[in-house]
Amino acid sequence: MSVFTRSRKAAFGGIALAGASALVLAGCAGGDSGGGATSEPVDTRDLTLKIGTILPQTGALAFLGPPEEAGVGLAAADVNAYSETTGLTIDDIVWGDSGDAANNAWQTTSPRLISEGVTAAIGAVSSGVTKLFLDDHVAAGVITFSPANTSAEFTTWDDNGLYWRTAPSDxxxxxxxxxxxxxxxxxxxxxxxxxxxxxxxxxxxxxxxxxxxxxxxxxxxxxxxxxxxxxxxxxxxxxxxxxxxxxxxxxxxxxxxxxxxxxxxxxxxxxxxxxxxxxxxxxxxxxxxxxxxxxxxxxxxxPNTPEDFQERLNEWWVGEGNSDLAEFAYANESYDAVVLLALAALAANSTDAADIAGKLQEVSGGTGDGETCTTYEECADIILGGGVADYDGYSGPISFDENGDPTGATIGxxxxxxxxxxxxxxx
CATH class of the missing domain: 3.40.50.2300 (Response regulator)
Structure with a gap:
């Protein structure tokens, strides 16, 4: 496995309050809506990406589990729907329960995800729970990608570049x-x-x-x-x-x-x-x-979640045998986490965790040299054509910094x- 590292230093500058409505953390490097950098196109890809979830099915945050799992599932479906064009498929998702710090369901899920060879684990929601297994995932070379962790401690965590999140720091x-x-x-x-x-x-x-x-x-x-x-x-x-x-x-x-x-x-x-x-x-x-x-x-x-996206989330969730979603919190962030992993795999032409981690900042727009795109298909086409994609998703512009934190984020x-x-x- 190749080794990817990044420097870990706090980056909390650039915060500006916009009245009493929302606070937007704007990154210094944004995507370029015209053209962007290019590289040689790769004619063929045959990639199978295996991901798992460690999201709350039980415990104090169980109400957040359904929308997050729906976001993961819908994103995987969208990636797979375009697989004939991209050559990238997300294999069957390994679903798992994070629980909380009291019931410790993560103690079963985390080793199972590692043993089943996932490249990336989506979760956990609770920052306190993620702290309990993150070092094990780093040691195993597994990407941990949380849609909801907000603790500031992760900004400086010694994670070998394998921890990312689409939710902003607290x-x-x-x-x-x-x-x-x-x-x-x-x-x-x-x-x-x-x-x-x-x-x-x-x-x-x-x-x-x-x-x-x-x-x-x-x-x-x-x-x-x-x-x-x-x-x-x-x-x-x-x-x-x-x-x-x-x-x-x-x-x-x-x-x-x-x-x-x-x-x-x-x-x-x-x-x-x-x-x-x-x-x-x-x-x-x-x-x-x-x-x-x-x-x-x-x-x-x-940004405000489009009604048609919520309908698609609910349709996917109900199609899996569940009742209608009552919440949509962190569904956007979960969807975007999976799309970003898939785009990074395309850009790296690899499903190796370190290779993917080495491309996540780029495909999020954090390096500032990509072409802005808002769907997986649009971004994938840019990458397949030899360009650099800058994905702006349902959770916002994202634009990861070197610490794996989004620098484009909004608090509603x-x-x-x-x-x-x-x-x-x-x-």
Whole structure:
């Protein structure tokens, strides 16, 4: 196996706030919409790419599993539909459960993906879970490509160039959330957060942004993965009489938010994040009468997902014997992860993990010398013709930096209505 390395250094510059709507991290090197660099075309390719998933089918983030698996499956179908032209086929996907840090389903899935010889594993969602198996994947020469990891720790992880993500670091979401809460006129805010790399990092980035905007965090209470009672945290934050509470949790939100509302705290004064932003109105787990009307939340979102793409995602998912998708969070990022892997394999004319990793920055537009394209077919044609493709996908322009982080990303802002269903408001 060839060896591909890249320098690992933080690259958090270039952040700019656009009002209270969304924060866009714009990379310094973007794609060229005309022409781009070229190389000699390769006449024939006969490539079979094997990928697996390590996404949450169980555990605290299980509600995110269906849209992410749908994104992976639909992307693979789109790649295979063009295989007669490209010579690249994605083999049967090895589906696996990441679970969470409490049930440890990843301990079964990760070794299975390695033993079955996948080139790349899509996942995990939880940053804390990915940290538990990432070194094993690096040692085995497997690409780990997360559609949802946001911990800033991965930017400097010693990963031999084998870790990539289509979701932006929580440095970005924390700044968007902090400025949103401040611009909403909140002055004294409390937080309740999960005590892991995701929760502690996002809590700190939110706190930094909110206090820099003139606000005060009056209480900040943590809990551990697997906890089922939160009375102490709830009592502590309510004792400080905050005018808003930020919840940085996973599915613990189904216990914490109703308890706060039942204690007399207005649901409209709650703020949510990507780990718990769900369509509660459709959930049997959400208690009747607990209203979130007016509450807000943030999550990496990219451009607004086209309705026809959501329909295609749902069609693929239902076609696999599942009920309709209730969520679409991180479906875009999951779809784009698979497309990028396929394009990198085409560009490298190889399914070797190190060879693919060596082309991922290029096909994302991160090197700045490609021709912009927005579908797998369009980008594949550019590569087959000897050019350099710059894929701009459903999650945004992407444009990976040398650390495997997207430098073109957007945090969406959402608000709950009277039915406890959220709608995007930053459009």
């Amino acid at each position: 440095v970005l979401q924390g700044e968007v959330l902090g400025n949103l809460v401040a611009e909403d006129g909140r002055q004294n805010v409390a937080t309740i957060y999960l005590n892991d790399s995701y929760g502690t990092g996002l809590n700190q980035f939110f706190t930094d942004a909110f206090t820099a905007a003139g606000g005060t965090v009056v209480a900040s209470e943590s809990f551990n993965a697997g906890d089922t009672t939160f009375d102490a945290q709830i009592s502590a934050v309510l004792a400080e009489d905050p005018d808003a509470i930020v919840l940085i949790t996973f599915d613990e939100v189904y216990t914490i938010a109703p308890a706060l509302i039942n204690a007399g705290f207005p649901g409209s004064d709650l703020y949510f994040v990507d780990g718990n932003l769900a369509q509660f109105g459709e959930s049997a787990d959400w208690p009747e009468g607990a209203s979130l009307e007016g509450a807000k939340g943030t999550t990496p979102a990219g 802002i959402f608000e709950f209505d009277a039915d406890n269903m959220f709608n995007r408001i930053d459009l």
